[in-house]
Amino acid sequence: AWTKWTEETPLELLDPDIGGPYSREEVIKSIHIGLLCVQEDPNDRPTMATVVFYLNSPSINLPPPNEPGYFKRNRKEDKTTANKELHNISDSINEISLTKFFPR
Numbered sequence: 001a002w003t004k005w006t007e008e009t010p011l012e013l014l015d016p017d018i019g020g021p022y023s024r025e026e027v028i029k030s031i032h033i034g035l036l037c038v039q040e041d042p043n044d045r046p047t048m049a050t051v052v053f054y055l056n057s058p059s060i061n062l063p064p065p066n067e068p069g070y071f072k073r074n075r076k077e078d079k080t081t082a083n084k085e086l087h088n089i090s091d092s093i094n095e096i097s098l099t100k101f102f103p104r
Contacts, residue, residue, distance in 0.1 A: 002071050005035060029054070032062050040069025 004010050010031045011024065033054050039045045044066065046054065054060060 001031060001035060002068055005031065005065070029062070032065065035065035035068065036063065038068040038070065039066055 001010070001013055004012050010028050013031060014022075014027065033046070033051055036044075036046050037051065054062060
């Protein structure tokens with residue numbers, strides 16, 4: 001979604017099988033609000049009350065969204081994964097802690 005937004009082609013996110021009439025402005029507004037909701041810093045994200053206000057306001061100037069945090073991390077992870085595959089390195093961040101209780 002971020003890539004389509006920055007390329008100024010957000011309507012390409014729509015599923016062509018949905019069809020039917022839709023408001024171009026409403027779709028773009030919904031995508032814009034969605035991008036505001038996934039900002040890296042939670043303080044930059046709108047509250048649900050603000051989201052409802054945005055959705056119910058017919059004409060409002062929304063703040064510009066910043067690149068989502070997950071977008072930055074995914075690009076970094078892609079590079080790290082490619083580097084590990086090149087050097088055949090594997091790691092796991094999965095951890096588990098088990099506790100067994102026995103009666104006295």
